[in-house]
Every structure is written in C-alpha cells, then in structure tokens.
Amino acid sequence: MKQFTSIHDVENVEALIEKALFFKQNPIHSYLGERKVLGMVFFNPSLRTRMSTQKAAYNLGMDVIALNAGADGWAIETKDGVIMDGDKPEHINEAVQIMSSYCDLLAVRTFAGLQNRLADYSEAILTKFIQLSKVPILSLESATLHPLQSLTDMMTIRELDIKKPKVVLTWAPHPKALPQAVPNSFLQWVTKSDAEVVVTHPEGYELDIQFSQDCKIEYDQNKALEGADIVYAKNWSSYSAYGHILSTDRSWTVTKEKMALTNNASFMHCLPLRRNMIATDEVVNDSVVINQAGNRVWAAQAVLNELLNYEKENQNINEQGRFAYR
Amino acid sequence: MKQFTSIHDVENVEALIEKALFFKQNPIHSYLGERKVLGMVFFNPSLRTRMSTQKAAYNLGMDVIALNAGADGWAIETKDGVIMDGDKPEHINEAVQIMSSYCDLLAVRTFAGLQNRLADYSEAILTKFIQLSKVPILSLESATLHPLQSLTDMMTIRELDIKKPKVVLTWAPHPKALPQAVPNSFLQWVTKSDAEVVVTHPEGYELDIQFSQDCKIEYDQNKALEGADIVYAKNWSSYSAYGHILSTDRSWTVTKEKMALTNNASFMHCLPLRRNMIATDEVVNDSVVINQAGNRVWAAQAVLNELLNYEKENQNINEQGRFAYR
Amino acid sequence: MKQFTSIHDVENVEALIEKALFFKQNPIHSYLGERKVLGMVFFNPSLRTRMSTQKAAYNLGMDVIALNAGADGWAIETKDGVIMDGDKPEHINEAVQIMSSYCDLLAVRTFAGLQNRLADYSEAILTKFIQLSKVPILSLESATLHPLQSLTDMMTIRELDIKKPKVVLTWAPHPKALPQAVPNSFLQWVTKSDAEVVVTHPEGYELDIQFSQDCKIEYDQNKALEGADIVYAKNWSSYSAYGHILSTDRSWTVTKEKMALTNNASFMHCLPLRRNMIATDEVVNDSVVINQAGNRVWAAQAVLNELLNYEKENQNINEQGRFAYR
Numbered sequence: 001m002k003q004f005t006s007i008h009d010v011e012n013v014e015a016l017i018e019k020a021l022f023f024k025q026n027p028i029h030s031y032l033g034e035r036k037v038l039g040m041v042f043f044n045p046s047l048r049t050r051m052s053t054q055k056a057a058y059n060l061g062m063d064v065i066a067l068n069a070g071a072d073g074w075a076i077e078t079k080d081g082v083i084m085d086g087d088k089p090e091h092i093n094e095a096v097q098i099m100s101s102y103c104d105l106l107a108v109r110t111f112a113g114l115q116n117r118l119a120d121y122s123e124a125i126l127t128k129f130i131q132l133s134k135v136p137i138l139s140l141e142s143a144t145l146h147p148l149q150s151l152t153d154m155m156t157i158r159e160l161d162i163k164k165p166k167v168v169l170t171w172a173p174h175p176k177a178l179p180q181a182v183p184n185s186f187l188q189w190v191t192k193s194d195a196e197v198v199v200t201h202p203e204g205y206e207l208d209i210q211f212s213q214d215c216k217i218e219y220d221q222n223k224a225l226e227g228a229d230i231v232y233a234k235n236w237s238s239y240s241a242y243g244h245i246l247s248t249d250r251s252w253t254v255t256k257e258k259m260a261l262t263n264n265a266s267f268m269h270c271l272p273l274r275r276n277m278i279a280t281d282e283v284v285n286d287s288v289v290i291n292q293a294g295n296r297v298w299a300a301q302a303v304l305n306e307l308l309n310y311e312k313e314n315q316n317i318n319e320q321g322r323f324a325y326r
Numbered sequence: 327m328k329q330f331t332s333i334h335d336v337e338n339v340e341a342l343i344e345k346a347l348f349f350k351q352n353p354i355h356s357y358l359g360e361r362k363v364l365g366m367v368f369f370n371p372s373l374r375t376r377m378s379t380q381k382a383a384y385n386l387g388m389d390v391i392a393l394n395a396g397a398d399g400w401a402i403e404t405k406d407g408v409i410m411d412g413d414k415p416e417h418i419n420e421a422v423q424i425m426s427s428y429c430d431l432l433a434v435r436t437f438a439g440l441q442n443r444l445a446d447y448s449e450a451i452l453t454k455f456i457q458l459s460k461v462p463i464l465s466l467e468s469a470t471l472h473p474l475q476s477l478t479d480m481m482t483i484r485e486l487d488i489k490k491p492k493v494v495l496t497w498a499p500h501p502k503a504l505p506q507a508v509p510n511s512f513l514q515w516v517t518k519s520d521a522e523v524v525v526t527h528p529e530g531y532e533l534d535i536q537f538s539q540d541c542k543i544e545y546d547q548n549k550a551l552e553g554a555d556i557v558y559a560k561n562w563s564s565y566s567a568y569g570h571i572l573s574t575d576r577s578w579t580v581t582k583e584k585m586a587l588t589n590n591a592s593f594m595h596c597l598p599l600r601r602n603m604i605a606t607d608e609v610v611n612d613s614v615v616i617n618q619a620g621n622r623v624w625a626a627q628a629v630l631n632e633l634l635n636y637e638k639e640n641q642n643i644n645e646q647g648r649f650a651y652r
Numbered sequence: 653m654k655q656f657t658s659i660h661d662v663e664n665v666e667a668l669i670e671k672a673l674f675f676k677q678n679p680i681h682s683y684l685g686e687r688k689v690l691g692m693v694f695f696n697p698s699l700r701t702r703m704s705t706q707k708a709a710y711n712l713g714m715d716v717i718a719l720n721a722g723a724d725g726w727a728i729e730t731k732d733g734v735i736m737d738g739d740k741p742e743h744i745n746e747a748v749q750i751m752s753s754y755c756d757l758l759a760v761r762t763f764a765g766l767q768n769r770l771a772d773y774s775e776a777i778l779t780k781f782i783q784l785s786k787v788p789i790l791s792l793e794s795a796t797l798h799p800l801q802s803l804t805d806m807m808t809i810r811e812l813d814i815k816k817p818k819v820v821l822t823w824a825p826h827p828k829a830l831p832q833a834v835p836n837s838f839l840q841w842v843t844k845s846d847a848e849v850v851v852t853h854p855e856g857y858e859l860d861i862q863f864s865q866d867c868k869i870e871y872d873q874n875k876a877l878e879g880a881d882i883v884y885a886k887n888w889s890s891y892s893a894y895g896h897i898l899s900t901d902r903s904w905t906v907t908k909e910k911m912a913l914t915n916n917a918s919f920m921h922c923l924p925l926r927r928n929m930i931a932t933d934e935v936v937n938d939s940v941v942i943n944q945a946g947n948r949v950w951a952a953q954a955v956l957n958e959l960l961n962y963e964k965e966n967q968n969i970n971e972q973g974r975f976a977y978r
Contacts, residue, residue, distance in 0.1 A: 028361050035680050037710055039703065047400055047421065051365065051391050051428040058363055058389040063710040065703050074699055074924050083928040085827045090699065090924035094941065098923070101946040102703040114361035175411045272400050276409040289420065294427040296567070354687050363977055373726055373742065376715050377691065377754040382717040422926070501737045598726050598742035603736040615746065620753040 001306040005126060005139040006147050007188050013154070019302035020155045023059070024295070032308045033062030038104030040066040040140065043125065044111040048271060048296055049140045049148065053107060055193035056300035060308065065103065078125055092128050092236040100133035105307050109140035114243030120144060120179075121208070123184075136307040144208075146181045149190040152299040156292040157193070157230060160266055164194050165229035168265075170221055171201030174235035175247050179298050180207055182270050183236050187211040199226035204246040208239050221252060228262040233269050233278050254279035268292055327341045327632040328570055331452060331465040332473050333514050339480070345628035346481045349385070350621070359388030359501060365429030366392040366466065369451065370437040372540050374597060375466045375474065378622035385627055386634065391415075391429065418454050431633050435466035436515035438505035440569030444611075445504075446470060449535070462633040470534075474509045475596050476515040478625040482618040483519070483556060486592055490520050491555035496547055497527030498604040499574050500561030508564050512572055513537040526550035530572040534565055547578060554588040559595050559604050580605035594618055653958040654966075657778060657791040658799050659840050667808070670784050671954035672807045675711070676947070683719035684960045685712035691755030692718040692792065695777065696763040700923060701800065702791045704948035705759060710781040711953055712960065717755065730777055744780050757959050761792035764831035766895030771795060772831075773860070788959040796860075798833045800920050802841040803905040808944040809845070809882060812918055816846050817881035820917075823853030823901045824872055824930040826887035832859055834922050836886050839863040852876035856890050873904060879912040885930050906931040920944055 003009050010016055016020065023029065038057045039054040040050065050066065057064050069076060076095050077088040084091065100106045108129050120143040129137050139147055157165065161290060167190055169183060183199075183209060190197055191214040197205070198216045200223075206212065218224040233254050238244045253276070267279065267287035275281055331334050336342055349355065364383040366376065376392065381391050383450070395402060403414040410417065410643060426432045434455050438446040446469040455463050458608050465473055483491065493516055495509060509525075510533060515542040516523055525533070526544045526549075530540065544550040551557065559580050564570045593605065595611035601607055662668055675681065690709040692702065697797050706716050721728060728747050729740040736743065743918060752758045762783050764772040772795040781789050789797055809817065817841055835851075836859060842849055843866040848878065850868045851859070852875075858864065870876040885906050890896045903930070911917060919931065919939035925935055 029828075035713075037707055045395070045400060047416065048424060048428075051393065054391050055363055055428045059361070065706050067699070067703065074697060077927075081933065083926075084926035085929055089828075089926060091927050093701065093927075094925060094945070097942045098700060098945045099703060101942070102700075102707045102949060143811055151329050176415075191367060233738065271420055272449075273420060274415060275403075275408035275419075276407075277411055281407065284420075290423045290427070293424045294422070297428060373719070373728060373747065374750060374754075377719065377751060380717050381689055381754045385687070387687075502741075573864075597746055599740060599746060600736035600745050601729075601745075603737055607733065610746075616749045616753070619746070619750045623754060 002310050003130060003137045004147060004303045005130065005142065006145050006308065007192065009149070013189070013192060015154050016151060016306070017158055019305065020151065020295070020298040021158065023301040024298040027059050030305060031061045032305060033057060033060035033311070036308060037063045037065060037102070038107060038294040038304065039068055039086050039099055040064060040107045041099060042067065042109045043069050044109060045153040046109055046140065048293055049109060051195045052296035053140060053300040055297050056304055059067055059301055060304055062304070066214060078128065092125065093132060096129050096132040097134065100135045100225070103134050103135055104311060105138060105304065106133050107138040107140050109110055110142050112143040112181065114177050114179065114237060117239070136311055138303060138307060141181055143179065144181055145185040145188070146270070147185055148299055148303065150184055150185040150222060151303065152292065152295045153186055153192065153232070153268065153293050154189050155299055156268065157195070159291070160230065162229045163266045164196060166227055166263070167195040167197050167230045167232060168224050169197070169251070170224065170226040170233065170254065171205050171234045172233045172235050172254060173250055174274060174277055175248070177237040177243050177245050178235050180236045180239055182205055183234050184211045185213060186232060191215060198224045202249060202252065203245045204238055204241060205236065206240060222258065224262065225258055225261040228265045231259065231265045231267050233264060233267065235278060253277060254283050255281045256280065259283055329456060329463045330633065331456065331463060331468065332471050332631045333476070333518065339518060342628055342632070343481050343484055345483065345631065346477065346621070350624040353385050356631060357387045358631060358638070359383060359386035359635045362390045362430040362634060363391060363428070364381040364431050364433060364630065366390060366427055367395055367425060368393065368435045369395050370435060372435055372466065372618055374622055375435060377620060379466060379474070379626040380510060381623050382626035382630055386630055388630070403456065406552045418451065419458060422455050422458040422497065423460065426461045429461055430637060431462050431630065432459050433464040433466050434469050438469040438507065440505065440522060442505050443565070445566040464633060464638055465506055465525050469505065470507055471511040471514070472596070473511055474622065474625055474629065475508055476511040477629065478618065478621045479512055479558070480515050480519065480626055481621050482614060483521070483595065485617070487557065488555045490522060492553055492555045492589070493523050493552040493558065494550050495523070495558045495560065496550065496578070496580065497531050497597060497636060498559045498561050498578050498580060499576055500600060501574070501602055502560050503563040503569050503571050506562045506565055507580045509533055509560050510537045511587040512558060513541060517541060524550050528575060528578070530535060530564055530567060531562065532566060533562070535632070539571040548587055549585065551584055551587040554591045557585065557588060557591045557593050559593065579603060580609050582606065582608045585609055654951060654962050655782060655789045656799060656955045656959065657782065657789060657794065658797050659802070659844065665841070665844060666955055667847045668803060668958070669807050669810055671957065672803065672947070672950040676950040676954040679711050682957060683713045684964070685709060685714035688756040688960065689715045689717060690755070690757050690759060690956065691751055692716060692759045693721055693751060694719065694761045695721050696761060698761055698792065698946055700945055701761060705792060705952045706896070707949050708952035708956055712948070712956055714956070720775070729755070730780065743779065745784060748781050748784040749786065752787045753788060755787055756963060757788050757790060757956065758785050759790040759792050762794050764795040764833065766829050766831065766889060767896040782906070788963055790955060790959060793833055795831065796833055797837040799832055799837055800948065800951055802837040802953065802973065803955065804944065804947045805838055805884070805920065806841050806845065807947050807951055808920065808940060809847070812882065816848060818915070819847040819849050819882045819884060820876050820880040821849065821851045821884045821886065822876065822904070822906065823857050824885045824887050824904050824906060825902055826926060826929055829889040829895050829897050830887050832888045832891055835886050836861055836863045838884060839867060843867060851875045854899045854901060854904070857888065858891060860891055870915055874910065874913055876911055877913040880917045883911065883914060883917045883919050885919065887930060905929060906935050908932065908934045911935055921956070
C-alpha cells in the first residue's frame, strides 16, 4: 500500500482488517519501524487520532514528530500563483516537500471549511500532500473522508461477529455544523462488506450520491431502526445546502426507547460524542464506543505496518526523490 | 503501588525516597518501560513537571505522549448528566477511558479553579481519572495536592542529612491567587518524617486543618524562623476566604536578614519563584532550589518504576478492562 | 565542540561539513545518543528547525523534549534584579539551570525583538543559556545568528561543487520586518570559504560591518548578479535604522530575467519563502531550496554528534554541575 487516504488505496480490505485484529492480540510484534520517523501534521485538533496513531507508531518502534500547523510552525499558503504579501509566510509546495524529507511516513489531518463544497470535495490540501510528498501519506481525516476511522469501524463490526448484519447509519442533532467525512467514509467501507446498510436522516441531509448509492435511504428513523443489528449515529451538516444546519430536531437523539426497536443492536459512534444530543447517557453507557475508539490503535498500526513495508521495498526511489527541485 | 495521587497511595514512603535517591546515582538502570507509553494530559501549563517526568520516563525506556487538553485535543465536559449543547464536544467519561486505553500509564495535571472550595476539594477531575482509567494514574498536581513535588521535597531534605530538623513552611507574598496544593501536600509528607514542623503565615491564611493538624502554627514569621534548619517558602491564597488574597505584605518576603535568624537554614521552594516577592535574589542564589527542582526527575522515575511494576503484575486484569462498555 | 552558537564554536569547519555530508549518506550510523535527551526550547515558531533537528536526534538514537516557552511552560522573566510582580512567574536564571538539568543537550531558539539594537545584539537570552546551562547549548537561531542554517548552506554549496564560486547575497522585499540573523550568519560562514562574496541591497540595508567586512557591497542588483554561480536571496530589516522597513521595492524580487544575468546560478533561500515577493514561482521551482532545507537534518546531526562526543568526554564535570546553588 503506497498511501492510505481512502478505501481505494487498499488492495485487500479483508486482509487489512485481519491485520488490525492480529495487532490487537499481538501489539508488540514487529520492529519494522525502528529508526523510522512518523511525522504528524494537524490542521485542526485531535485527541483519539493523535494519541492512537502515536501509540501505534511506538508499538512498531517508530519515533514520532507531531506538529500543530500554524501554532508550532508557520501559517501555510495553499493557493498557487499568489503574491505572498499577507499573513502566511510559508507555501504548501515547500512545506510538504520539506516535511516529507524529514520523515519516513507523513500523516496529515485536514478539515472541511464547510463554506465551499467544491473546494472541500476537491481535497486541495490532501491532494498537495499526495502530489508533493517524497514518502507515503496517511490521512488522519481529510475534508471529506476519514479512512482510519472507517477501518476501525469495520474491525469493530467484525468483532461483533454478526452474519449479514443490518447496519443503520443515523443522523443525530448537534449544535455545530460538522463535516460529512465520517459518514461518507463509513458508507464507502461498510457497503463493501456483507452488511445491509440503511441511512436515515431528516430530508435535506442526503449525502453525496457517490457514497450513498448502495444504501437504502429511509427518512423515518423509527422505521429504519427496526431490526437493526448495529446503530451508527453521527451528525453531519447538509451536503446540498452545503455546510448548513437544517435541523436541530431532538427527536432524532438516539434513546433507549429507540434502541428497543432494534434487534438488540450495538450502538457505535466515532467520538467525541455530545451526550444527550447524539444519544442519551443510557445509550452511550451501554454502547461499544470505548472498544471502538480503542480499536483506533490497531487500525493505525495495521496501516503504518503496510506503509512501512511499502517504503522498505521502495527505498531507492525515495532516495532519488530527495533531489526534487534539482 | 497501583496509583500515585497522594501519600495515601504509598505503602512505604521511606523505600520510595530511597528509590529516588538510587535513581539519582543510577539513572539508566531499568528497562522496565521499553515499549510502554506514558500519556501526560495537561489541563494547565507546566515546565518542571512536564520535562522532568518525560525525562524520567525516557530513563526507564518509555515512550511519551504529551497532550495539552483543550489545545491539542477537544474542550472536555466534566459534569455528568448534562445536555452537551455548548462549547465542549467531549465528555470526560469517554476521554479518560479512551486516553487510558492508548497508554500504559496515564499522568494528569489538573488545577484549582479557586472559585468554589467544595468543588476544588472534591478533586472532581482527578477522581474521574481514577475511576475511569484502565491503567495506573499518576498525579502531576491536582486541585489540592502535588505529591510528586512533595516526594521530591522529602528527598531533598533527606540529602541535607539533618537529624530531627526544624522545618518552617512560610507563606510569602505573590501578586496572583495561588492554589493550596503545594503547602497541603508538603505538610502531608513532612509531618510523616522526624521533622519538627512549624507553619507561619498572616492570619486568615490557615490551611485546611486535615493538613496542618500535626504542625505548630506561628503567626510571627521572625519567631517561627528562629533556629530553623529548613525554610520552605510558598504563596497560597486563603482557604477560609476561599481563593482570596488577604495580604500582599512584602515584610513576609524572605530576606537575608530573616535567614540570619535561622540555624543556617537551607531555603527551599517548588518553583517557579517570583524573585524579590517570595524571596530576595540573595536568598534564592544561596538556596537549594536548583538541586530540589533537579530531583523532580528522580522522584518521578521512582514513581513510574513502581507503577510499571504494578502494571506488569496486573496485566491480565488490564487486558479485560479494555472491553468496558461491553 | 562544547557548544554550537556561532562559527566561533567550531574548531574545524571543513570537518563539520564533511561530517554532515557523511550523515546524508549514512543516516543511521552512530548510537551515541541512546538514552540521551535533547531538550528543545522555542521562544518563537519553527517548522524546519523543529522537525529537522528532532529527526537528526532520532537518527542518533536520542529522545526529544520540545517545549514552546510561554505556551507549554510559563512566561519567563529575563531581566536580573527585578521585583517579579507582573505577568512572568518564572525567572530565566532558574529556568535554564533546571531545563538543562533535565536534558543531556539543550537547544534554544530565541528571536530579535527588532526594537532595540543593543539588546538584540547582546544576545541576552542566548547568553543566559550559555552561562547557566549545565549541558552543551545548541542555537536553533538566535537574535543575530543562525549557525545551523549556515552550516546547511555551506554543505549545500559544497554539493554544487564549484571552484571559487561567485556567491551573491541579495536582499529581497518582504511585507514584515525580519531579523538579520540569517544574512549575518551566512556571511560569517561563506567568507571563510573560497567563495567570492558580493552583497547587494538598497541603500540603508547595510549589515553590521563585523559580518560584511570581507564582502564586496554592490547597490546595483543587476550588476551584482552578473556571473554569479550562487544567488542567495533573503529579506532583512535595516540595521542602521534598526528594525525598520526602508524599502518594499518589488524590482528587487528575483525573477527569471534576473537569473539570466548569472552564470546559470543556483538559487538558495533558507525558507519559509514568500513566493512572488522574494522570488517568482519560476525561480523557486527551478531552485535548490528543497535540497537545501533537506540538508538541515544532516547539519543538525553532525552538530549533535559533536556535542554528544563532547558531553561524553566531560560527563564528570557535568555531574558536579548538578549541585549549583549548593
């Protein structure tokens, strides 16, 4: 695997899930990362992703450099061709080439501005990283996808060991406008499994068709939940009225009563979770979210392991890459 | 030792001091920490604690993840049962369980708000960490105690090698309202030693009786200092008029003249120290504060070593803990 | 080498450049840094310096503690003799002694305030670090010098393999007032090589004579560029009208047309570089700046290696240093 930015980078999804489950049982297995450095660049905050990926790297013997872009480093200009006479002293063209020359793997977390759909869905920053990096790129969430979370989710579903589960992705209310990255990515992965997938949300919250095309859409949440084996709750802002909050309807909050409609379903969420907005305390306390979040380590470790393997096999090519710009 | 949050967690105080002194002579002794991760979560800033604990962890072969809560991660809701529709997207219930699942030991620094005595003295955040963590908790200072500092202080006093020393804890002026954590904790530890302990401060600065009950209280600073072998200076805000500054009387600043009243006493302070407020330049320059602060490494190393030993012996229990919330 | 704060600390410049080139070919060569800690203290932001020095330390097997002064730690008072009743709770006298007692090497990045020339050129903060540290000090840029950058620059020029190159340091426009550290330091190093050095800038931008005395100064940029083998562009604020911007003349921007005046020169810059201010996109894209910035790792590794060697030979002296202030 030469990079990990979406499911399309993964040759064998099943094997990757198996690898993650293997590392959960055998955390300290490989020393592939010794004297290798993982660079992590954050354009927005992160707790689980930051800590779990760092732990995964340490399990493989890697060293880690974590950088908060803008705070630790310089504000970065991402547009080409501009006269840089404003607030941003560093251009992404140099920043990425250089950061990647200081690391063996480069992980980046970008975000959706939620102002301009075309801009977000073009993944401008992540694309720059992919184009300019001399080393493999790992997405720690991008404007429209969160593949590390989705791999974790698939691993967690696998652990539940249900044949052809009915998986319901339900929208839930939230006070702020959130990106579509987690639901987009979840659908991308879960529809490749044997699950029956239903998406439920108020009208106007339809996700980009490229992600939802293999799912049933059901606007009646109660109907959607009937017989569910897994309930995956998440808020997102509107894709059509881009970035807007169209509903704060608290009747969409997942309650014990709603869970009673299911087939004794497991409740999942990527966290952070606003209690009594997304789901009630009772639902959260009886959920699998802690095991799910804990699995982030093993998903990251499986991905880092694959990228290190790729890098090992391609070391000579990378060495040559060092002399770009001459 | 299954956690380190106060002296009450320590079975054998003497042995722990001896261990700290041992590590000072033998910094690179044990490899107990190899492929183990120390997570450090800071709810307020820190220089000595941050660096010295990190150095101690490295001496034991550990890796470290340091997180500034709120800056690197998300703002954290600490109250139970609330509808999370405000500024704080993450609940402490999930945050602690998850952070602890990413680490082998979890260290946390909390602080006193100094608005509400009951809230501070209930140690709400630290208690959550203790209740919810799957791995041993290490306090890097809490709202009311600072046991790592106190262990360091006892080690430093031990190095002075004085039989039944007269130890005087003196209040000193400061422009800001400070917590009582350091003096509380110091009294908790020093009264367990063979020292004669005198506390001196302006009226109204009496500490919580649970900490001062075994000390003599003397409101005349000069009288208190007579014959002292050790002078430990510190500012704190009022406990009775909770969090208030009742005095900024600079006659309490420790001067060369005041030190002349003592039995050639050693001057101690936990740092950071405001020069010419707490004590004059002369007193600071002729003090043991640098050796004292340097000892933080060895105190932390002794504690981490004990916690790693505990964790090693209880690994199976921890593994089961991974599946909380299912 | 007992410290690295300017070229004057280097016994053998040639050997240091050779060592850096050696590490570029043999990154994982020495294990001198095992169980040693590099402390890095930043008084202002940094990307290249932070990441490249950290990578260099990891290549040598070191652990790293990186601290943003003021954000991670406390605001630091740097003046002696003051009554510390203001915003700064920590004095640099204690801070440096203590940070150095927690590390095996201490790296510090300070900055020019650009308000007071005497203050900046006295290097007050760096000098405190040198005076008070118990371990070797490494400058990560100071108010008036940037020796790690200059070593990198010399290494990059060496790779170009030109006998007696004509090196032109040209001022270029920039929207903010910048320090003179990079040009000062570059002249300090490049004038020790076999290069013919010309400095070109608008009148009023003359650098401190101690750095420019061995160079030709040419106020006509086009004339200066004629026959150049290397063009090193950099903005700086005025030394005589200290810290002021005297010109924003965009005719000084390095363009393809200007580069055509040279002897097919290589374009260098320390980065971050404001595109289309300092130089046009075309010039940057056809430059050696990425290789140059990449070389920061090897320069840092050579320096750390020398400092570790020094520290190894002087361990007993350092041990004694631990008991300053008694």
